[in-house]
Amino acid sequence: MFVLSSPSGAGKSTIANRLLKEERNRIKMSVSYTTRAPRKGEVDGKDYHFVDKETFRAMAEDDQFLEWARVFDERYGTPRDTVFKDLEHGQDILFDIDWQGAQQLFQLAGGDVVRVFILPPGLKTLRQRLEDRNTDTQEVIDRRMDRAQAEVSHWDGYDYVLVNDDLDDCYECVQTILTAERLKRSRQRGMIGFIRRLPEK
Numbered sequence: 320m321f322v323l324s325s326p327s328g329a330g331k332s333t334i335a336n337r338l339l340k341e342e343r344n345r346i347k348m349s350v351s352y353t354t355r356a357p358r359k360g361e362v363d364g365k366d367y368h369f370v371d372k373e374t375f376r377a378m379a380e381d382d383q384f385l386e387w388a389r390v391f392d393e394r395y396g397t398p399r400d401t402v403f404k405d406l407e408h409g410q411d412i413l414f415d416i417d418w419q420g421a422q423q424l425f426q427l428a429g430g431d432v433v434r435v436f437i438l439p440p441g442l443k444t445l446r447q448r449l450e451d452r453n454t455d456t457q458e459v460i461d462r463r464m465d466r467a468q469a470e471v472s473h474w475d476g477y478d479y480v481l482v483n484d485d486l487d488d489c490y491e492c493v494q495t496i497l498t499a500e501r502l503k504r505s506r507q508r509g510m511i512g513f514i515r516r517l518p519e520k
Contacts, residue, residue, distance in 0.1 A: 325437035326467030386423035
């Protein structure tokens, strides 16, 4: 379970989408459930599963989420069954979740979770990126900036922390982390059998 977290506007979604494109047969995005309305261009079942608050509440009470969090009066949750099925089939799962979700996942799965936090080069740059996106009102941007400062305070709950002052460099670092984590001895499935059958040549 490969977690990417960052304040909104720090480049996490761009990096996640590039990773999914370049690693398309090896990693799959976890599609969260959310109570918020779809944004322009978002597709139900691909970007998120969009549900009403009543449905979400019932799913949470039924323990159908691995983790869930409340963000700006909306709720986001990771479906338990889908993730476990993919993991059983040897699929790496990419999570685009906040620090609360990352913490819940780590408490649940520990060593199977790799947490990467992406920082913007500065708060001024972050605000500029949010304004350049031209998708939110000034009020929403102000709320996102307040939340960004709160999120940044949780950087020390992650295994890796990167500063995204150059998108290509930051992406390369994320890809390097993913490769190194896959190569850890604890994740080398079938290695015992290989060692036992190790050819002499």
